[in-house]
Amino acid sequence: MELSRSELITAEIVRNYLESVCEEMSKIVENTAISQIFSEAHDYSTGIFYFDGSEVSLVARAQAVPVHIFAALTSVETALRIYAGSVDEGDLFFVSDPYYGGSHIPDWTVIRPVFFGGRPRFFTSLRGHVNDVGGCAPGGYNTLAREIWHEGFRCPPVKLEERGVPVKDIWNLILANTRQANEISGDLHAMAGACTVGARRVEEIVRKYGLPAIERSVAWVLDYSEARLRAEIRSWSDGAYTGSAVLDHDFAGGRDLVVKAQVTVAGDGLTIDLSGSAPQGGGFVNSVAANTISNVYSAIVSICPDIPVNSGYFRPVKIVLPPASVVNCDPPAPVGHSTVCIGSDIMEAVMKALERVVPQRVGAADIDLCNFRVYGTNSKTGDYFLAGDLNVTAMSAGGTYGVDGWGGWAAPFCALKLPPLEMYEFQFPFRYLQMEYACDSAAPGRWRGAPASHYRRAMLDPVHCIAYTQGYRHTMQGYCGGRPGAGNIFVVNEGLPQEMRIEEACYNVPMPAGAVIFAQSGAGGGWGDPLERDPEAVREDVLDEYVSIDGARRDYGVVIDPGTVAVDRQATEALRAARGARAAPR
Amino acid sequence: MADEASDIDVAALRRGEASFRAAMPAAWDGAVFGALAGGGRRVLVASDPCSSASLGQTLRSISDFFDAWQPGDVALTNDVQCGSTHPSEFTAVAPLFSGAGEPAGWTLLRADCPDIGGWALGSVSPRALDIWSEGARIVPARLVAAGRVRREVTDMLSLNSRTPKLIGAWTMALVTGVQALADALPKALAVSAAVAADARNRTANALARISGEHHGIGAVPIPGGGTLALQVQVRRHGERLQVSFPDSPQSSVQPLNASRAIVADCVARAVAAALTLDVRAAVALPEFIELAIAEGSLLAASWRLPAGWARAVTGRAVYLAVCNALDTDASRGWLERDPYLDAATGGLDRKRSAHIASLEMRS
Numbered sequence: 001m002e003l004s005r006s007e008l009i010t011a012e013i014v015r016n017y018l019e020s021v022c023e024e025m026s027k028i029v030e031n032t033a034i035s036q037i038f039s040e041a042h043d044y045s046t047g048i049f050y051f052d053g054s055e056v057s058l059v060a061r062a063q064a065v066p067v068h069i070f071a072a073l074t075s076v077e078t079a080l081r082i083y084a085g086s087v088d089e090g091d092l093f094f095v096s097d098p099y100y101g102g103s104h105i106p107d108w109t110v111i112r113p114v115f116f117g118g119r120p121r122f123f124t125s126l127r128g129h130v131n132d133v134g135g136c137a138p139g140g141y142n143t144l145a146r147e148i149w150h151e152g153f154r155c156p157p158v159k160l161e162e163r164g165v166p167v168k169d170i171w172n173l174i175l176a177n178t179r180q181a182n183e184i185s186g187d188l189h190a191m192a193g194a195c196t197v198g199a200r201r202v203e204e205i206v207r208k209y210g211l212p213a214i215e216r217s218v219a220w221v222l223d224y225s226e227a228r229l230r231a232e233i234r235s236w237s238d239g240a241y242t243g244s245a246v247l248d249h250d251f252a253g254g255r256d257l258v259v260k261a262q263v264t265v266a267g268d269g270l271t272i273d274l275s276g277s278a279p280q281g282g283g284f285v286n287s288v289a290a291n292t293i294s295n296v297y298s299a300i301v302s303i304c305p306d307i308p309v310n311s312g313y314f315r316p317v318k319i320v321l322p323p324a325s326v327v328n329c330d331p332p333a334p335v336g337h338s339t340v341c342i343g344s345d346i347m348e349a350v351m352k353a354l355e356r357v358v359p360q361r362v363g364a365a366d367i368d369l370c371n372f373r374v375y376g377t378n379s380k381t382g383d384y385f386l387a388g389d390l391n392v393t394a395m396s397a398g399g400t401y402g403v404d405g406w407g408g409w410a411a412p413f414c415a416l417k418l419p420p421l422e423m424y425e426f427q428f429p430f431r432y433l434q435m436e437y438a439c440d441s442a443a444p445g446r447w448r449g450a451p452a453s454h455y456r457r458a459m460l461d462p463v464h465c466i467a468y469t470q471g472y473r474h475t476m477q478g479y480c481g482g483r484p485g486a487g488n489i490f491v492v493n494e495g496l497p498q499e500m501r502i503e504e505a506c507y508n509v510p511m512p513a514g515a516v517i518f519a520q521s522g523a524g525g526g527w528g529d530p531l532e533r534d535p536e537a538v539r540e541d542v543l544d545e546y547v548s549i550d551g552a553r554r555d556y557g558v559v560i561d562p563g564t565v566a567v568d569r570q571a572t573e574a575l576r577a578a579r580g581a582r583a584a585p586r
Numbered sequence: 587m588a589d590e591a592s593d594i595d596v597a598a599l600r601r602g603e604a605s606f607r608a609a610m611p612a613a614w615d616g617a618v619f620g621a622l623a624g625g626g627r628r629v630l631v632a633s634d635p636c637s638s639a640s641l642g643q644t645l646r647s648i649s650d651f652f653d654a655w656q657p658g659d660v661a662l663t664n665d666v667q668c669g670s671t672h673p674s675e676f677t678a679v680a681p682l683f684s685g686a687g688e689p690a691g692w693t694l695l696r697a698d699c700p701d702i703g704g705w706a707l708g709s710v711s712p713r714a715l716d717i718w719s720e721g722a723r724i725v726p727a728r729l730v731a732a733g734r735v736r737r738e739v740t741d742m743l744s745l746n747s748r749t750p751k752l753i754g755a756w757t758m759a760l761v762t763g764v765q766a767l768a769d770a771l772p773k774a775l776a777v778s779a780a781v782a783a784d785a786r787n788r789t790a791n792a793l794a795r796i797s798g799e800h801h802g803i804g805a806v807p808i809p810g811g812g813t814l815a816l817q818v819q820v821r822r823h824g825e826r827l828q829v830s831f832p833d834s835p836q837s838s839v840q841p842l843n844a845s846r847a848i849v850a851d852c853v854a855r856a857v858a859a860a861l862t863l864d865v866r867a868a869v870a871l872p873e874f875i876e877l878a879i880a881e882g883s884l885l886a887a888s889w890r891l892p893a894g895w896a897r898a899v900t901g902r903a904v905y906l907a908v909c910n911a912l913d914t915d916a917s918r919g920w921l922e923r924d925p926y927l928d929a930a931t932g933g934l935d936r937k938r939s940a941h942i943a944s945l946e947m948r949s
Contacts (some may be wrong), residue, residue: 031601082737097745134722135703135718136705136715137715138715147748148748149703149747149748153703153722154742154745154746158742167737168650168651168652169651169661169727170727170738171728173723173725173742176723177722177723184878260856305906332748355735508715
């Protein structure tokens with residue numbers, strides 16, 4: 001599409017405006033939602049979609065949890081299909097079922113159509129992870145789930161508002177199927193409010209420039225992203241590149257679930273084929289197609305982050321999914337954990353395939369989530385409480401070219417925030433005993449991964465616990481000669497006779513008042529040969545206690561004088577030369 | 587007049603229930619009960635009159651929830667907080683009108699659904715941690731609005747059921763049945779006051795036969811092991827019957843937790859058996875029964891707790907205890923119906939599970 005010079009300026013204004021609307025929607029939810037998974041952890045994403053009468057396109061999104069907003073496109077399409085002919089001004093849609101374009105049941109999607117000329121042209125949307133969705137396990141992560149009906153209340157596309165009037169019994173049905181109706185009602189109202197404000201903003205810019213100008217701008221924005229990515233792909237060497245990742249287990253006895261990705265670069269297009277991935281299994285790591293596609297897109301976006309993310313971006317990418325597989329499951333397979341486990345493995349497999357294509361851009365883009373939920377009665381308030389804690393999985397950043405893994409999640413997940421421990425202590429009967437890096441746990445590399453974190457928390461009231469972990473045996477991989485990250489583990493009731501070491505999961509385990517849970521969150525792999533890491537950088541790591549003097553020698557071939565903590569350059573060169581002769585080729 | 591109207595009403599109830607069965611696959615044998623309530627939401631006649639306490643609570647919950655009603659509306663719920671005796675039991679409600687304005691009466695149809703999620707087929711399992719683990723909570727929802735079936739509600743029921751085709755048929759059968767009741771029962775509205783007064787008088791007269799204080803014990807095996815034993819004291823006080831449960835157990839982690847409504851039903855069932863009350867009179871029993879139950883105990887448990895066995899085990903223990911207190915043969919009055927529990931597992935028994943699975947495949 002050719003635009004005049006002034007139209008180009010308008011198009012950029014429109015693009016940035018719509019992205020700022022998404023940011024505003026995001027801020028509204030952050031400031032008005034009740035549950036800390038929204039207000040502090042920021043586990044939601046916003047987006048604006050455009051409908052040209054036949055196709056829905058993602059036009060703009062805020063800093064987001066990437067797997068949310070890509071899958072939300074499918075939810076918008078599904079709502080339009082189900083309500084074909086009966087979408088009206090003032091409607092507000094809701095959907096949570098994974099098999100209707102969702103990802104997993106706790107990810108709720110709210111959609112507001114924006115009308116022009118009597119037809120819905122835009123949609124403001126918000127997808128957020130709510131704290132509980134009923135079902136057989138508090139918190140929505142049922143480690144014993146073998147069917148979707150074990151996971152929570154499934155909601156097809158429904159109208160929360162019809163022509164501006166709240167549909168009372170639908171609201172009530174959705175909220176009655178959570179264990180925290182009061183809090184989650186506030187969250188759902190915040191989501192709806194954000195979509196409403198977003199819709200108003202879209203109306204404002206259309207009033208200002210006129211619908212034809214906006215539609216031309218949107219079309220150009222989509223074409224622009226497509227052209228940019230095609231140009232990028234053209235610079236890559238044609239060929240077929242394979243990668244894989246392995247998930248420890250499926251929580252149902254299945255072990256070592258492989259995700260395989262073949263990335264074929266041909267001219268200015270990519271085909272990503274996940275054939276050969278494990279068949280769908282018994283436990284809750286199966287991924288619906290929309291979730292898998294989200295994770296594939298997230299890996300590519302990580303490689304080319306400066307291109308505006310919208311549906312145009314994905315036009316050069318074709319994705320092939322094997323049926324009845326762990327990456328494209330059929331109902332009634334359980335899917336509760338798939339947004340990150342198997343989702344992270346999907347991202348990792350694609351990233352490993354791209355390692356030979358764009359080695360200086362690869363690194364950990366996934367999140368090796370282990371988490372737990374505790375629930376019980378808060379003796380301070382007498383109320384039932386239910387809490388997860390993202391601080392238990394704080395580390396997943398790995399090294400990438402030029403950058404060590406930073407202290408937190410991999411880049412695509414950085415819209416998620418780690419809630420302050422003090423806020424957890426304020427709201428729940430917890431006391432944190434430890435939250436710090438573990439020495440000698442960072443994956444070695446020319447650029448190392450983040451250190452693993454060690455976490456200890458005491459429960460001040462009796463609770464029950466559901467804990468689930470992956471990445472104990474198959475940890476996050478290194479790239480281009482970097483080593484893999486440390487693994488994840490839980491210990492529940494640490495030091496008590498009923499202590500349990502959790503390498504997979506536990507369900508509804510009682511923890512008495514004073515009991516402690518310990519977790520190691522292992523972090524991403526390193527990038528490049530550790531023997532090529534700048535010795536001064538290793539010395540800095542030793543001073544920061546990320547690496548011990550012994551670790552510096554063992555993992556990096558750097559000899560440091562324990563008295564002066566200075567690098568012994570001669571000894572280092574000699575040690576590295578000796579090791580380098582035996583080192584595997586990169 | 588009350589007698590004649592009541593006879594007509596009972597026959598109409600049977601026809602409404604027959605409409606439900608006719609709309610279901612022929613092999614479906616789940617119990618179904620119809621009832622009529624007046625404008626004051628008092629249950630006037632019911633084919634299972636000893637469910638009038640819980641039916642009344644369901645009706646009040648549903649009618650209070652919606653601000654307005656129209657002819658052709660049908661609403662339903664399975665929620666134990668709204669009078670359902672266990673999570674797989676649904677009650678559909680339709681308003682009756684005689685001209686414009688507020689409903690002049692209500693028809694109700696109660697039946698167990700094949701499955702509404704939770705841990706296992708049939709939506710009853712000892713693994714349930716709480717009410718949400720037992721299946722979808724369908725709080726009052728308008729299934730039919732002015733004659734138009736609402737896709738949102740039918741889709742929710744289907745998605746949350748392991749038997750989507752069967753529950754689809756069952757839902758439409760409920761609608762057919764409760765609407766058939768509405769068509770067949772308008773005459774009753776005209777004489778509802780007389781019917782209600784007649785029932786009260788007959789019940790009051792029958793209750794006068796109980797004098798003094800009576801004690802009893804009822805014990806029922808708990809699936810998987812153990813016994814639930816309840817003690818009861820029954821005493822007439824004026825025209826009312828005071829029923830108390832000394833040393834009532836605390837609420838349970840097992841799905842034994844009952845509501846006052848279930849307890850009232852089961853007490854009524856035992857008293858009706860003891861006094862050989864007919865269906866016309868028994869429906870008024872809840873008005874004469876005062877329950878003294880400790881809040882938070884097993885018999886007045888938090889609605890958040892699992893309740894899958896509430897009728898089949900706890901309710902039956904209540905019934906047996908009151909029968910024992912009133913020196914009555916307990917075999918006559920108890921209605922054995924869904925859920926059919928396996929004594930060992932506490933889930934649906936295998937034969938019933940296989941039957942439901944087979945019907946779903948054939949649907």
